[in-house]
Amino acid sequence: MVNYIPSSIIFAAKIRAARGLLNWSQGELAERAGVSKQSVTRIEVGATDPRLSTMTALNEVIRAAGVELGDDANGIVQFSISREKLLPPSG
Template structure:
């Protein structure tokens, strides 16, 4: 089984903005530190696999989907409007 590609810093910022979530709110929803979110958004370091998965899960649980083309990040879209908090 192939792991899904990591979401890019730009996708992460866009997703959080789309949901109107603060960095702290996303951190709380994902069960990670705010610093982990800040670093992932800035691209200053790659998050640990578990951290990346938690962030992605929180955003996808809110109804977003991440788009890729040949493993390259291409965008973010709403998949389920009913889940947005």
């Protein structure tokens, strides 16, 4: 049986995973989202509960790059990846 996991821990895992899919450093994610690198680091290690504005900025820049973060009705974390945005154009 899974015990309650704080949403900040789930968000941290989603951000780390999305960053990995995009091959971005913490600094690159922070710069693109307009937040400090320290904020990204603290979020990813679970040292802070991020502000709604910070979570929104991070989600928006990740989504714009082609990765959608979410969970299903059972709480399973899901990612959707846009092939058009992630893969270089062929031809």
